[in-house]
Each structure stands twice: as structure tokens, then as C-alpha cells.
Amino acid sequence: LSPSSDATLRVSVRRNSYADSVSLLQVTSAVAALPGVLDAALVMATDLNQEVLRGSNMLPAEASDAGPNDLLIVVRAKDAISADTALADAEALLAERRPVTPHDVTEQPPRSIRSAHRRQPEANLAVISVPGPYAAAEARQALAEGLHVFLFSNNVSLEDEIELKQRGREKGLLVMGPDCGTAILNGVGLGFANVVRRGRVGLIGASGTGLQEVSILLDRAGQGISHAIGTGGRDLYEHVGAITTLQALELLGDDPATERIVVISKPASTDVAQRVLQAAAATGKPVVACLLGMAADAPPGVELAGNLYQAARLAAPSGQWDNLNFDNLPRLRRQTGQDQIRGLYCGGTLCQEAERAIGAPNGHQLIDFGDDRYTRGRAHPMIDPSLRNSAILAAGADPRVAVLLLDVILGFGAHSDPATAVAPVVQEAVARAQESARQLAVVAHVVGTTGDAQGLERQEALLRGAGVHLFGSNHHAAVAASLLIEGGR
Amino acid sequence: MTPLLGGVNVISAGAPLFGEALRTQGVSVEEVEWRPPADGDAALAGALARTWQTCVDEANAVALRRVIHAQQVLIDVRPAGEVIPGMTRDMVLHAGPPIEWQRLSDPVRAAAIGAMIHEGLARDEEEAARAVQLGTVKLEPCHHHQAVGPMAGMTTWSMPVLVVENRASGNQAYSNLNEGLGKVLRYGGTGPDVLARLDWMRRVLGPTLGEALRRMPNGIDIRALIAQALHMGDECHNRNRAASALLIKALAPHIAALDSVDATERQRVLEFAAGNEHFFLNVGMAASKAAMDAAHGVASSSMVTTLARNGTEFGIRVSGLGDRWFAGPSQVPKGLYFGGQSADDANPDMGDSAITETAGIGGFAMAAAPAIVQFVGGDPRDAVTYSQRMYEIALGESEAYTLPILNFRGTPTGIDIRLVVQTGILPQINTGIASRRAGVGQIGAGLVNPPRECFSEALLALAQALPPTVSDTSSGRSL
Numbered sequence: 001l002s003p004s005s006d007a008t009l010r011v012s013v014r015r016n017s018y019a020d021s022v023s024l025l026q027v028t029s030a031v032a033a034l035p036g037v038l039d040a041a042l043v044m045a046t047d048l049n050q051e052v053l054r055g056s057n058m059l060p061a062e063a064s065d066a067g068p069n070d071l072l073i074v075v076r077a078k079d080a081i082s083a084d085t086a087l088a089d090a091e092a093l094l095a096e097r098r099p100v101t102p103h104d105v106t107e108q109p110p111r112s113i114r115s116a117h118r119r120q121p122e123a124n125l126a127v128i129s130v131p132g133p134y135a136a137a138e139a140r141q142a143l144a145e146g147l148h149v150f151l152f153s154n155n156v157s158l159e160d161e162i163e164l165k166q167r168g169r170e171k172g173l174l175v176m177g178p179d180c181g182t183a184i185l186n187g188v189g190l191g192f193a194n195v196v197r198r199g200r201v202g203l204i205g206a207s208g209t210g211l212q213e214v215s216i217l218l219d220r221a222g223q224g225i226s227h228a229i230g231t232g233g234r235d236l237y238e239h240v241g242a243i244t245t246l247q248a249l250e251l252l253g254d255d256p257a258t259e260r261i262v263v264i265s266k267p268a269s270t271d272v273a274q275r276v277l278q279a280a281a282a283t284g285k286p287v288v289a290c291l292l293g294m295a296a297d298a299p300p301g302v303e304l305a306g307n308l309y310q311a312a313r314l315a316a317p318s319g320q321w322d323n324l325n326f327d328n329l330p331r332l333r334r335q336t337g338q339d340q341i342r343g344l345y346c347g348g349t350l351c352q353e354a355e356r357a358i359g360a361p362n363g364h365q366l367i368d369f370g371d372d373r374y375t376r377g378r379a380h381p382m383i384d385p386s387l388r389n390s391a392i393l394a395a396g397a398d399p400r401v402a403v404l405l406l407d408v409i410l411g412f413g414a415h416s417d418p419a420t421a422v423a424p425v426v427q428e429a430v431a432r433a434q435e436s437a438r439q440l441a442v443v444a445h446v447v448g449t450t451g452d453a454q455g456l457e458r459q460e461a462l463l464r465g466a467g468v469h470l471f472g473s474n475h476h477a478a479v480a481a482s483l484l485i486e487g488g489r
Numbered sequence: 490m491t492p493l494l495g496g497v498n499v500i501s502a503g504a505p506l507f508g509e510a511l512r513t514q515g516v517s518v519e520e521v522e523w524r525p526p527a528d529g530d531a532a533l534a535g536a537l538a539r540t541w542q543t544c545v546d547e548a549n550a551v552a553l554r555r556v557i558h559a560q561q562v563l564i565d566v567r568p569a570g571e572v573i574p575g576m577t578r579d580m581v582l583h584a585g586p587p588i589e590w591q592r593l594s595d596p597v598r599a600a601a602i603g604a605m606i607h608e609g610l611a612r613d614e615e616e617a618a619r620a621v622q623l624g625t626v627k628l629e630p631c632h633h634h635q636a637v638g639p640m641a642g643m644t645t646w647s648m649p650v651l652v653v654e655n656r657a658s659g660n661q662a663y664s665n666l667n668e669g670l671g672k673v674l675r676y677g678g679t680g681p682d683v684l685a686r687l688d689w690m691r692r693v694l695g696p697t698l699g700e701a702l703r704r705m706p707n708g709i710d711i712r713a714l715i716a717q718a719l720h721m722g723d724e725c726h727n728r729n730r731a732a733s734a735l736l737i738k739a740l741a742p743h744i745a746a747l748d749s750v751d752a753t754e755r756q757r758v759l760e761f762a763a764g765n766e767h768f769f770l771n772v773g774m775a776a777s778k779a780a781m782d783a784a785h786g787v788a789s790s791s792m793v794t795t796l797a798r799n800g801t802e803f804g805i806r807v808s809g810l811g812d813r814w815f816a817g818p819s820q821v822p823k824g825l826y827f828g829g830q831s832a833d834d835a836n837p838d839m840g841d842s843a844i845t846e847t848a849g850i851g852g853f854a855m856a857a858a859p860a861i862v863q864f865v866g867g868d869p870r871d872a873v874t875y876s877q878r879m880y881e882i883a884l885g886e887s888e889a890y891t892l893p894i895l896n897f898r899g900t901p902t903g904i905d906i907r908l909v910v911q912t913g914i915l916p917q918i919n920t921g922i923a924s925r926r927a928g929v930g931q932i933g934a935g936l937v938n939p940p941r942e943c944f945s946e947a948l949l950a951l952a953q954a955l956p957p958t959v960s961d962t963s964s965g966r967s968l
Contacts, residue, residue: 016558018716019888020716069710105877105894105895109521110521110522111521111522111911112912115880116502117500122498122517123517124491124493125493125498125500126502127499127503129501129502130502130503134526134534136538137535137541138503138523140541140542143541152507173491185493185496187514188497188511191507251490257494
């Protein structure tokens with residue numbers, strides 16, 4: 001054998017690194033087929049193997065001290081670049097996992113996040129929805145694995161949340177949650193999310209239903225979103241310090257697909273909100289902040305919105321926004337003492353938005369059935385409507401209640417047919433009120449899009465059929481409820 | 490920041506509906522078959538949560554690398570007193586965690602007495618018991634002396650021991666020689682034939698093997714031998730047929746060439762070796778010990794470095810928890826019994842041989858040894874499933890030991906106590922079953938698990954030993 005004089009011989013010695021000969025042969029044939037490679041050998045440096053290599057002029061001097069526990073990677077190529085590339089490729093091929101399991105062996109399901117990550121090493125996100133007491137541990141495991149976390153679980157302590165978020169920040173990982181209902185990343189909905197248009201508005205929300213509402217309002221106005229990042233409802237609390245919101249602002253600030261940003265939060269620390277607004281201004285992109293129940297000063301570049309509808313509209317001024325009117329509201333005949341709005345909500349932020357629109361308390365009563373105290377040991381009301389349904393019936397029998405205010409939420413993760421689940425209950429509540437000669441008005445907003453699997457039109461038709469007055473946003477539904485009380489006698 | 494907005498690839502733990510929703514959107518989702526960790530024990534789950542820390546992962550990577558890169562070579566056979574650190578003439582080493590004389594099970598106590606008689610430390614049972622109680626003879630675990638021994642594990646000053654050197658880390662580990670099956674000391678046999686065999690092993694077998702090994706310039710590469718044996722149907726704990734044959738093949742020419750040993754004795758040595766299908770067991774154990782000792786003592790590591798039983802208790806040690814043992818009652822193995830024997834006749838599990846599982850062979854490599862199910866029960870698919878399940882509690886995969894039926898995947902290696910508590914999956918140990926009556930010997934073979942509390946207690950200890958986390962330091966604040 002006389003190799004051409006301009007061929008390059010390269011060797012890499014991996015000390016004390018064993019691989020079985022079958023795997024080595026497979027990698028050898030793959031390396032030999034690389035462009036520019038004339039010959040390749042991957043062998044354990046046993047005496048016999050060294051002799052064979054020497055016989056074919058494939059044993060460079062650098063390999064002379066290698067022993068039977070060392071792995072030799074030898075490549076002869078037509079030039080130095082091909083040889084070096086082939087060596088690097090050989091290393092990569094060796095590192096590659098072998099095909100997991102032959103077809104005739106049943107794969108066992110992974111029993112931990114770590115094990116699942118080993119099977120799917122390309123994973124970048126852990127979606128965790130285990131019961132609250134176990135959720136922090138799973139999230140820690142995910143962070144230790146270098147995964148971003150979408151933590152749907154609720155009933156996680158504030159201390160755990162702080163620790164998880166601090167740890168995530170140290171590692172450059174986002175902890176969305178706990179109690180994070182919604183995110184849409186690169187068009188993929190996580191948790192409860194609606195099918196909405198892709199577009200240029202990036203959303204950040206310490207509120208799942210807040211994110212859902214703004215995203216569907218944008219969709220219905222013909223606009224779209226780049227990403228929606230959930231942070232968990234307590235992210236703007238004093239001791240959490242908006243860690244996730246600030247990380248998300250940085251992400252969307254750097255994201256070329258995002259032109260405008262909307263930040264949504266439920267009531268929290270004003271100091272923290274101020275820091276968030278400063279960071280929002282620092283992105284250099286136009287930002288709309290809807291910080292429900294918080295008084296804050298908007299720095300230049302940041303606009304404040306008083307409700308979710310306004311936030312969506314400010315973020316997409318070029319959208320097709322209907323001018324909503326309340327002309328078709330019925331005139332409500334109320335009995336003496338029948339002057340209460342009863343808001344029964346699945347979405348926490350929607351509930352708070354309604355409170356602000358109505359000016360509760362004022363004798364009105366608004367309940368968020370997604371709150372931790374209603375979800376211990378049971379599914380979220382978006383999935384399991386039974387608790388709210390009982391409350392709807394009770395409202396029908398309550399002589400104080402004049403207006404029933406509801407949200408109906410569609411999208412991934414939600415009940416497969418929520419209107420069918422709630423419409424007969426609404427009818428029965430109205431019938432109960434009528435039995436006592438009371439008129440009960442029912443006002444609702446459907447959080448959904450035509451893309452949602454439940455079918456927006458069908459859901460709305462079912463609700464209208466049950467006598468429900470529907471409005472295009474939650475804010476408007478709440479305003480309508482107020483007007484009904486004010487206008488009614 | 491790790492890329493996130495460019496596209497998600499998901500691992501989902503919890504409600505299946507979320508994974509399902511992602512799959513309908515075309516996202517790749519790996520679903521965890523999640524169950525509450527720690528059997529729902531909140532305190533333990535809390536401790537578990539604390540241990541998912543970078544410092545633990547980094548420590549485990551160091552410990553695992555030491556196991557995987559161990560280079561074990563059998564270099565010698567020497568009298569225990571010459572090589573075992575801390576060994577004294579008045580010392581009897583036994584298998585498993587430390588134990589008082591009164592709590593020994595019958596076969597182990599009998600073996601200790603036999604060992605003392607063999608060593609000249611006592612003439613009978615009464616003297617032996619008195620010597621231990623007066624402290625003139627010390628009973629200590631093999632594991633405290635870089636040594637391991639199967640079943641009762643009795644090792645005394647003059648007994649020949651295998652010397653395995655770990656050339657990657659420079660440490661050595663030791664094990665006594667395997668006596669064969671039937672009436673043997675390690676099962677509590679102490680009759681004249683047992684003592685005569687031990688005497689021959691001390692006078693002839695040990696020195697002959699030692700001399701042959703010393704004449705081999707590089708000793709015998711045990712890592713390579715185990716790798717090969719796994720491809721020949723052994724798992725190197727309960728099935729050692731191939732490994733024993735390979736060992737004898739390596740030794741035989743050198744034994745044959747020993748002019749200093751009488752030809753009849755040379756023949757007897759070879760016959761003895763060839764007649765014992767577990768001839769290799771003790772070598773594999775010493776090799777495993779040499780790997781695990783190298784990985785012991787890495788601060789914060791949650792990797793198990795010892796699984797061992799003394800016939801009464803099962804004890805484990807963990808790399809990051811120093812010399813503490815975490816013990817619980819030893820179980821009776823489940824398996825197949827020889828004719829006329831049943832579980833009622835069985836002693837609770839004993840021996841240091843679970844060091845093989847600790848190092849990623851034995852029960853962890855069962856997929857390599859489908860024939861073993863004839864011995865321990867089940868069908869060949871079970872053998873594969875056992876290995877597959879062990880990946881769930883292993884920190885990594887061996888580079889040297891591979892499983893052909895799993896496409897040459899490395900054996901699951903390095904038990905993580907966190908993953909044991911997280912998944913509830915206990916290490917699977919292949920083992921021989923000893924009669925609870927001294928001297929009867931092996932009455933079957935089967936499978937056994939360590940008691941769960943070993944891992945729970947070790948985990949609680951690890952959580953305490955770790956540096957404080959953010960939440961600990963902030964817990965004084967009012968939130």
C-alpha cells in the first residue's frame with residue numbers, strides 16, 4: 001500500500017475509552033463514507049489492532065503509546081480539512097446515542113423527567129401538571145435537566161416559587177408558573193390556549209385567562225401574536241420580584257418576530273410593577289401594560305390600559321375593532337331588593353376585570369372558581385363545570401340576584417363542549433327565578449376563536465339559544481351587566 | 490438563555506390532556522408515567538425536592554465517571570493479612586453492614602465460627618462466641634476494608650484473597666476465593682470437609698493462583714472479561730459460566746507452566762476451578778468493589794456505592810454520605826427452590842455480592858442473560874424488562890458493558906437514591922438463596938430488592954447534608 005503523498009493521516013486517541021467492536025464498525029463505515037475520506041479505522045488499541053493498522057500504514061507515531069484501553073480514531077483523507085472534519089464527525093457519531101430499542105423489545109415508559117429527557121434529549125421544555133405538593137420537586141428536576149418549565153400546577157408555596165424562579169434565572173431558564181394556565185410559544189399552545197393567528201404582538205401575562213382574552217381579541221380583530229408567555233399569577237408579588245416577567249421582556253425585546261409587547265398582571269406589588277414598566281421601556285419596543293388594580297406611572301414608550309380589551313386595542317391600532325354598543329340591552333324589571341350582579345367565573349383575571357368594570361363590591365358578588373380554594377382535589381372549572389353549575393342554579397333561586405355574568409372558555413385543555421354543559425343550567429336558573437316572578441338576565445363572553453376545536457359559532461349559538469346575551473369582550477359583558485342594573489327598575 | 494421561542498420540544502409530567510393537546514399541534518412530547526414520589530410521603534418528597542440541585546448532579550457526574558472509567562485488573566492472590574488494609578490476626582471480616590454477634594442469623598454465625606476455627610482463633614462454638622463477646626476477636630464488615638465476600642463473606646488473616654487493581658484510580662479491592670457449591674463456609678458449612686477444603690485453598694490454591702498471576706505481565710483485564718461474558722449470556726452475579734470459563738482460559742497456561750507446584754496439585758487446581766461455575770463470582774465482585782470504592786466519597790453525590798446484606802440486615806452506602814450505613818431488614822428472595830426446599834427454609838438475603846448490581850452488572854445486566862430465568866423464574870422477556878427498568882434509577886450507562894438485545898446499549902450504571910425515591914423502583918438483585926439452617930448451603934436462586942427505607946433514610950440524610958438552598962436562606966422572611 002502506498003498512499004498518495006499529499007494524503008493526510010490524522011489520529012485521535014481517546015484514553016481509557018471503551019466501545020464495543022460492533023458500534024465501532026458502524027461508526028467506521030460512516031466515517032469512511034464522508035467526503036474526502038480515503039480510509040478510516042476506529043479500533044481499541046490492542047496489540048493485534050495496532051499491528052493491523054501498522055500493516056496498512058494507518059498507525060501514526062502519535063498513537064504509538066496507546067494501549068488496549070484506548071480508542072484510536074484514524075482517518076486518512078485527501079486533505080487536512082477533510083481529515084479534521086472527519087475526526088470531528090467520528091467523535092460526534094461515537095457520542096450519538098444508539099438506536100434506543102430494537103423493534104421486538106417493548107419500550108418501558110419513562111418514570112421521571114430525567115428519564116424522559118434521556119429518551120428525548122432535544123427537549124427544551126417541561127410541562128408539569130402534577131398535584132401541587134409534588135410540583136416544585138418536578139420543576140426542580142426539570143431545571144436540573146436544563147429544561148424551561150411550564151408549571152400548570154397550583155397550590156405551590158410562594159417560597160417554592162421564589163426558589164424555582166431564582167434557580168431558573170441563574171440557569172437562563174424560564175419558569176412559567178406555578179399556576180400558569182396559558183402560553184403560546186412559536187404558535188404552539190400550552191395549557192389552556194386558543195387557536196389564534198400568528199402576528200407581531202408579543203404577550204406576557206401573570207394571568208392565564210388574561211392572556212387568552214387578549215390573544216382572542218387580537219385574533220378577532222384580524223391581528224395575531226408572536227408569542228404569549230405566562231408567568232404565573234404571583235410573579236409581580238413583592239418577594240417574587242417579577243423574575244419571569246423580566247426574563248420574558250428580555251426574550252421578547254430580543255425577538256425579531258415581536259414588534260409590540262403587552263404585559264398583563266393581576267393586582268400585585270406597585271414597586272415591582274414600576275420595575276416591570278421600566279424594563280418594558282428599556283426593550284425599546286412599544287409596550288402596553290394592563291396592570292389591573294395598580295396605580296403606576298408609565299415611562300415613555302409604555303402605554304397603560306385599564307382593561308384587557310383596551311390593552312388589545314392599543315397593541316394593534318390597525319386592527320378591525322368593532323364599535324360595541326349596548327343599544328339592544330333588554331330593560332330589566334327588578335323586584336325590590338333584586339339588585340345584585342352575580343359573576344361566576346372560570347378565569348381569575350376575567351373576574352377581576354369585571355369587578356373593576358362594575359365597581360364591585362357595591363353589593364355585587366363575583367366569584368373566581370379557578371381560585372386555589374375551589375380547585376383543591378378537583379379539576380379546573382374550565383374542565384369540570386359542576387361547581388360553577390351548582391352556583392348558577394343557586395343564583396337563580398337567590399332573590400337578590402338580577403344579573404348573572406359568566407365567561408365561557410374554549411381552546412386547548414378546556415371542556416370539549418362548554419356551552420352544552422352550561423346552557424341547560426342557565427335555562428333552569430332563569431326558570432327558577434321566573435317561578436318566583438323574578439326576571440334574571442344572563443350576560444356572557446365566550447373566550448374563543450373560530451379556530452378552536454369547540455367551534456366558536458356553535459358555542460355562541462347554543463348560549464344565545466338559552467337566552468344568554470353575548471358580548472365580544474369580557475369588559476363589555478361586565479359593563480353591560482352594570483347597565484342592566486342601572487337601567488332596570 | 491436556552492432557546493425557547495424557536496420551537497418547543499416537550500417533556501410532560503402530569504395530566505395527559507396537555508400532552509395530548511400538544512401532540513395534536515404536531516409537537517414532539519415524551520410523556521412521563523408519573524406517580525407521586527416517595528409513596529406520597531410529604532416529608533420525604535420535600536427532601537427529594539431539595540436534592541435536585543446542580544451540586545448533586547455535578548458530584549454524580551464525577552462519581553459516575555469513576556465507575557464507568559474504572560480499569561480493573563486481577564493482579565494477584567495473597568493471604569488477606571498481607572494485603573487487606575487494617576486487617577489483623579484477630580479479625581473476622583463478614584459480608585454486609587456491621588452487626589452484633591447476637592443478631593447474626595444461624596448460617597452467618599456458623600460461618601463466623603468456622604472461620605475462627607479455620608484461623609485458630611477458637612476451637613469450638615463456645616470459644617468463638619466468648620472471643621467475640623470479650624472482644625478478643627473482632628467482627629468487621631469486609632466493606633470497611635476495601636473487601637467483599639459472597640454470602641457470609643467470612644475472611645480471615647491467612648485466607649487467600651484476590652487482588653484487583655483499578656488502574657484508572659490506583660485503588661485496590663479484595664475478595665476471598667470461591668469454594669464452590671454444596672457444603673461450604675459461606676453458607677455456614679463448618680464440617681471437616683469444609684475445613685479441609687479451606688486449608689487446601691490456603692496452602693495450594695491461593696499460592697498457585699497468585700504465582701500464575703504474578704507471572705502475567707499485565708494481569709487479567711477483568712473489565713474486558715466481564716464485557717465479553719455479558720455477550721456470552723452471563724450477568725456476572727448469579728450466572729458466571731462464561732466468565733468462569735474465560736477466567737480459567739486466561740489462567741490455565743500459566744498454571745500449567747508452574748514448575749514449582751506439584752503436577753497433581755496443578756491438575757487439582759484446574760479441576761477445582763473448572764468444576765465451579767461461580768469461580769469468577771468473587772473476581773467480578775472485587776472488580777465491582779474496585780470501581781465503586783473509586784467513586785465513593787464525592788461530596789453531595791447521591792450515587793449508591795454499596796449494597797450489602799449480612800443475613801439480618803440490608804445496608805447501603807452512598808458516595809456523598811461518607812461511611813454511614815443505611816440499613817433495613819433483609820428480605821427473603823423470591824425465586825425457584827431446589828427439590829424439597831421452599832421459602833420457609835430460606836434465610837433472609839445475605840452477602841456482599843450485590844456489589845455487582847451497584848456497579849451495573851448482575852440484575853442490572855439481566856437482559857444479557859436470558860437463560861438465567863430458568864434459575865430465578867420468569868420468562869426471557871422478564872430478563873430484558875428487569876434491565877430496562879433499572880435505567881429508570883441509574884445515573885448513566887456503562888461504556889464497557891453492553892447488552893446485545895438492547896442494541897448494545899450500555900448497562901444501567903450508578904444507582905441514584907433520588908431516582909429510587911422518585912420512581913419507587915428498587916434495585917433488582919439476582920441472588921442465591923441460602924438455607925436458614927447452617928451448613929445446608931444454597932437451596933435456590935431468585936430475585937430480591939433492598940428495603941425501601943434504606944433509600945428514604947439516605948435521601949433524608951443527603952438533603953440535610955447539602956448546602957442550604959435559596960428558599961432555606963429566605964425562609965426567615967415573612968412573605
